[in-house]
Amino acid sequence: MIVALLASLAAVAPAPAKPGKAQSSASGKSPKGEIIIEGLTLAGTQYGTPSGQPTTVATDPVSIPVATGDTFTYSTITCASAFPPWNSFGLHFEPDFPGVDEGATDQGASVRHEVSGTITKRKPDGSGKVRGTITTHLCENGARTDQIVSRYKAKLQPTTATSVALVGGGPVPTTGGLALRGKFKIVDGTGRFDDLRGHGTMSGQLTCVPQTLTRNAKASCTALGGFSELPFQLSGRYGSR
Numbered sequence: 001m002i003v004a005l006l007a008s009l010a011a012v013a014p015a016p017a018k019p020g021k022a023q024s025s026a027s028g029k030s031p032k033g034e035i036i037i038e039g040l041t042l043a044g045t046q047y048g049t050p051s052g053q054p055t056t057v058a059t060d061p062v063s064i065p066v067a068t069g070d071t072f073t074y075s076t077i078t079c080a081s082a083f084p085p086w087n088s089f090g091l092h093f094e095p096d097f098p099g100v101d102e103g104a105t106d107q108g109a110s111v112r113h114e115v116s117g118t119i120t121k122r123k124p125d126g127s128g129k130v131r132g133t134i135t136t137h138l139c140e141n142g143a144r145t146d147q148i149v150s151r152y153k154a155k156l157q158p159t160t161a162t163s164v165a166l167v168g169g170g171p172v173p174t175t176g177g178l179a180l181r182g183k184f185k186i187v188d189g190t191g192r193f194d195d196l197r198g199h200g201t202m203s204g205q206l207t208c209v210p211q212t213l214t215r216n217a218k219a220s221c222t223a224l225g226g227f228s229e230l231p232f233q234l235s236g237r238y239g240s241r
Contacts, residue, residue, distance in 0.1 A: 032239035035186075035198050036092040036108075037136050037148065038166045040084055040209075040231045041074035041115045047212050047228040050084050053077040056137075056144075057114050061226040062206055066128070066156075066178070070119040074230045076112040079139035086231065087112055089168025091138065093238070099192040100138065108168040110139035115230055119156075126158040130180065134234070138193075146191030150234060152202045154182025164205050164231040172231040177207035177221055184234045200236015207231070 042049050043061035055075035062072045076087050089108030093100060102109045117132025131153045137144040159179040163171040186198040206227040208220070218224040 030195070030240040031093075031095065031097055033237070034092075034094040034235075035200070035238040036167055036233065036235050037090065037111070037134070037150065038168065038231075038233040039076055039087045039090040039111065039113045039136075040166075040172050040229060041076055041113050042230075043074055043226065043228045044077070046226070047224065048215055049077055050209075050211055051077060051081050053081045056112055061228060062119070062178075063226045064222050064224075066119055066122055066126075068119055068122045068128070070122075072115075072117055072119075072132075074113075074115045076114075079110065079112055079137070079144050080142040082110075085169035086166050086172060088139075090166075091136070092167060097192075097238075112137045112139060112144060115232065117152075122156075126156075126178070128156040128178075130154050130156055130182075134184070134232070146193050147189060148186060148193050148196060149188035150184045150186050150198075152182055152184040152234070154180040154202050154204075156180060156206070159205065161205065164203075164207075164233075166231065166233055172229075173210055174205055174207040174229070174231070175210060175213065175221065177205050177227055180204040180206065180232065184236070186238065195240040196238060197241050198236055198238035200234060202232065202234050204230060204232030 043059045044055035045059040057075045060073045088110045090111040091109040114135045120129045122128040134150045136148040156178045160176040165171045182202045184202045189196045208228045212228040
């Protein structure tokens with residue numbers, strides 16, 4: 001089970017501590033502060049998902065070998081399923097954002113994502129560049145509601161790291177792959193996020209979680225033929241336009 005793997009890796013790859021909550025302003029001014037958007041996105045159409053539930057959209061993972069011009073789409077499962085845990089605690093605001101419930105312990109609000117992108121450069125040493133869009137949907141009562149749209153640009157670098165540290169749910173166990181490091185910008189939103197804007201850093205990994213390889217009876221991402229998962233984190237500042 002992926003949850004057991006998570007527990008075994010928690011000691012070697014602790015999740016970053018979330019900043020302490022500050023009180024929301026009572027002055028009526030537009031909220032601003034720190035934001036974290038994170039989750040584990042999957043190539044469920046090709047390789048299945050940990051819960052067996054379908055992804056919210058059809059997926060198209062990054063194939064191996066990676067080439068310039070390759071496009072991809074990763075997604076999470078629906079809001080109706082709470083597994084895996086990283087997506088159920090994937091949206092964090094400090095101070096609290098009006099109308100967003102992060103739970104009694106401020107662990108994070110439940111969200112689901114679709115991540116798309118294009119490999120814009122791929123070098124012989126395995127490094128490269130990527131750019132794309134992340135659409136984040138707030139989950140309420142088991143259904144998607146308002147959304148946040150972010151654009152990102154990142155560098156790719158081969159890595160042997162076997163986890164990706166996330167605030168909600170702890171680190172995601174991985175088998176190495178391509179590390180993503182770059183920047184993001186919130187460019188659009190709906191409903192309560194209509195005026196939301198923000199920017200900051202992006203991190204993540206094109207990888208395969210161990211359970212996916214076990215489920216598909218493969219020894220590595222290369223044997224599988226592609227990167228089956230993309231865990232990521234956007235961390236920065238938010239405000240309103």
